[in-house]
Amino acid sequence: MCYLLQMEEEYQVTLRTSPSPSAGTYNLVLVTLIGTRNVSPTITVGDGQTFTPGSVITIRLQPEKPLGHMVLVRLRLERRPGFPDLDWHCQWVDVTRLGPSGAGKSTDRFHCDKWLQTADGDVELRNGHVYTVNEESLNILKNHRAQQLQTRQHLFRWCTFAEGIPRCVDMRNLQHLGPNLSYTHQSPGVNLQYLRGFGDYAMSWSSLEDLELLFAYNSQENIIAKFVQAHWKEDPFFGYQCLNGCNPLVLRRVQQVPPNMAVTADMLHPFFSEGSSLQQEMERGSIFLLDYEVLEGVPANLINGKQQYLAAPLCLLHYDHQGALKPIAIQLQQTPGPQNPVFIPSDSEPDWLLAKTWVRCADFQCHQLISHFLRTHLLGEVCCIATLRQLPEIHPLYQVLMPHVRTTLQINIQARTSLLAPGGVFDKSIGCGLEGIKVLLRRATERLHYRSLCVPDDLEDRGVAALPNSYYAQDALKVWAALHRFVSDWVDTYYTSDSSVHQDVELQNWIQDIFSQGFLGLTHTGFPQSFKTKMELSKFVTMVIFACTALHAAVNFSQLDFNLWMPNSPATMRRPPPQAKGLVTMQDLLSILPDVNATCSVLATLSLLSQPSKDFIPLCQYREEYFSSGPPKRLVEALQKELKSISIDITKRNRFLELPYLYLYPERIENSVAI
Numbered sequence: 001m002c003y004l005l006q007m008e009e010e011y012q013v014t015l016r017t018s019p020s021p022s023a024g025t026y027n028l029v030l031v032t033l034i035g036t037r038n039v040s041p042t043i044t045v046g047d048g049q050t051f052t053p054g055s056v057i058t059i060r061l062q063p064e065k066p067l068g069h070m071v072l073v074r075l076r077l078e079r080r081p082g083f084p085d086l087d088w089h090c091q092w093v094d095v096t097r098l099g100p101s102g103a104g105k106s107t108d109r110f111h112c113d114k115w116l117q118t119a120d121g122d123v124e125l126r127n128g129h130v131y132t133v134n135e136e137s138l139n140i141l142k143n144h145r146a147q148q149l150q151t152r153q154h155l156f157r158w159c160t161f162a163e164g165i166p167r168c169v170d171m172r173n174l175q176h177l178g179p180n181l182s183y184t185h186q187s188p189g190v191n192l193q194y195l196r197g198f199g200d201y202a203m204s205w206s207s208l209e210d211l212e213l214l215f216a217y218n219s220q221e222n223i224i225a226k227f228v229q230a231h232w233k234e235d236p237f238f239g240y241q242c243l244n245g246c247n248p249l250v251l252r253r254v255q256q257v258p259p260n261m262a263v264t265a266d267m268l269h270p271f272f273s274e275g276s277s278l279q280q281e282m283e284r285g286s287i288f289l290l291d292y293e294v295l296e297g298v299p300a301n302l303i304n305g306k307q308q309y310l311a312a313p314l315c316l317l318h319y320d321h322q323g324a325l326k327p328i329a330i331q332l333q334q335t336p337g338p339q340n341p342v343f344i345p346s347d348s349e350p351d352w353l354l355a356k357t358w359v360r361c362a363d364f365q366c367h368q369l370i371s372h373f374l375r376t377h378l379l380g381e382v383c384c385i386a387t388l389r390q391l392p393e394i395h396p397l398y399q400v401l402m403p404h405v406r407t408t409l410q411i412n413i414q415a416r417t418s419l420l421a422p423g424g425v426f427d428k429s430i431g432c433g434l435e436g437i438k439v440l441l442r443r444a445t446e447r448l449h450y451r452s453l454c455v456p457d458d459l460e461d462r463g464v465a466a467l468p469n470s471y472y473a474q475d476a477l478k479v480w481a482a483l484h485r486f487v488s489d490w491v492d493t494y495y496t497s498d499s500s501v502h503q504d505v506e507l508q509n510w511i512q513d514i515f516s517q518g519f520l521g522l523t524h525t526g527f528p529q530s531f532k533t534k535m536e537l538s539k540f541v542t543m544v545i546f547a548c549t550a551l552h553a554a555v556n557f558s559q560l561d562f563n564l565w566m567p568n569s570p571a572t573m574r575r576p577p578p579q580a581k582g583l584v585t586m587q588d589l590l591s592i593l594p595d596v597n598a599t600c601s602v603l604a605t606l607s608l609l610s611q612p613s614k615d616f617i618p619l620c621q622y623r624e625e626y627f628s629s630g631p632p633k634r635l636v637e638a639l640q641k642e643l644k645s646i647s648i649d650i651t652k653r654n655r656f657l658e659l660p661y662l663y664l665y666p667e668r669i670e671n672s673v674a675i
């Protein structure tokens, strides 16, 4: 009797190929079911069936011995004789245990959502529920987790790109990355027609009119760039850019003039309204500072055979009663002295404009290398590597993080082999060249504080959120809050208590890897080294998602807009910072700004980086299977609603602005760092 029942055990197995056009394969797929008690015989699927895109193949399988509970599905690709070996993108496998009558009893879904290759050998999928390691009761599944991490730790190793900066992935080219982490950036193509042909013009621009002509051809539909070109010399626009330009991360409120800035109250007196003083304005909270100390001592590049120059300026700004933020004092080097004058708005027009331009050039270096590369690209890569090495796929945080960091390895490998390599744009055209990059990034890493990456802390520390025209700050706070709620709910769903966070060994290894490899064990930076509470964990994960999505959008989307009119953000300066006042004319400015071909190569690069991708995935519009049902689905729906209402708020606010702030529209934020 018993024997008969066992003979009747039967399973229906359904294999789903992903719908994308290249997902299908000619290969055969070997399927084995693994239960708690026994392993089924292996059967070959593909004789008479085709794994075409979007197809579903169903087979029946009768084990000889009862399997017990289904725990794993083992797949293996084998070459079909006479056909090429194509990778297969499997979406999922369903396994249904059939009752005696052949009716389905219960179905388990085994998510795959990955590329499988013949070279992989056996690949074992587990069913769709996510677990932390402590909830794992079966040894076979504990082993499965451990094995997956072992394989990944072998595949994704840490490597040093430059001493003192976050470590990166040990891969020199994209082939090693494999299909799971690769993507194609499909773009409609960018028109570089009017930036080409200047390749060997290693000479100064001969007039501002020539620059205007170049600009007219290249800014055709860019309303923001045109606004920049019209207002770049104006003090309030200089201040506006510190709040809402491509690098809104440097400005901070100060309670005193930095001791190394040779500014006196008398000097600044004329710029305050009747009866006010520097002291009173400080107390009112309306004095701000830009400090590019991080650039001090960074060696400058050699461009077209000529020495270039960098400065490490300090700039004081005043938020006046009309609501304009204006620069009131600029000192170009950190150490005060007779050869380091403090420029003020009442200096001659060329002196003051040149001083502001030096600040903008310093900002260009810090924007590209620190705000953009370090704080979004490198941070994303660190978290991606740690996630691959320390969290198995079945871990709840792997699921929520991977969609945001998945593309960082590819884009950063590409950046290291092109933009940041010998002969690349930094080497050929930017003030901070290959040698300078390493020094600047090392200094910036030492100065990178955890608080500065967490939006509410950062804005509080810098005192900029309360300014009514601080649009980056307003929008960033809203997006952060929405992400933080989502992540906290996610963490609540999978961790019942603080101690379950504390006891999750995989999670602790993850943050330890990030701290020691990514942030080089620098304790003064305030980065967490372990998680004791759900709150600490939620904050950290929010920070990672924000940096890879919203922050990247704020510093990336904006770069062409604010840099296309080159004098607004020169990438290099060809003469040393002035050591006295009254020595330059407007005409001299052109002999200080970048050469013609260096200008065009920077603009061409920025244009290339500005191509919208055809497969752009907006913020948190997850395409992964895991988000399509159960708690993840509910949480994502709630988040989407909130993002939608943020978007409506932004539209309302922008309606009244001369220059709308568009970069943090949730639907314009890309879900990961892909360019």
Ligand SMILES: *[C@@H]1O[C@H](CO)[C@@H](O)[C@H](O)[C@H]1NC(C)=O
Pocket: 114, 115, 116, 117, 120, 123, 177, 178, 179, 180
């Ligand atoms: C893609 O992911 C699957 C499942 O984790 C893995 O077996 C396979 O080796 C991966 N492929 C590559 C090339 O990394």
Ligand SMILES: *[C@@H]1O[C@H](CO)[C@@H](O)[C@H](O)[C@H]1NC(C)=O
Pocket: 199, 200, 201, 202, 304, 428, 429, 597, 598, 601
């Ligand atoms: C600019 O032109 C000079 C001289 O022809 C050339 O050596 C240099 O590589 C060019 N620079 C760029 C960025 O194209």
Ligand SMILES: *[C@@H]1O[C@H](CO)[C@@H](O)[C@H](O)[C@H]1NC(C)=O
Pocket: 552, 553, 556, 557, 558, 559, 560, 561, 609, 610, 611, 612, 613, 669, 670, 672, 673, 674, 675
């Ligand atoms: C980067 O900015 C450009 C616009 O300058 C945009 O087209 C592109 O999609 C942005 N990329 C991301 C990942 O936000």
Ligand SMILES: [Fe+2]
Pocket: 372, 377, 552, 556, 673, 675
């Ligand atoms: Fe980028």
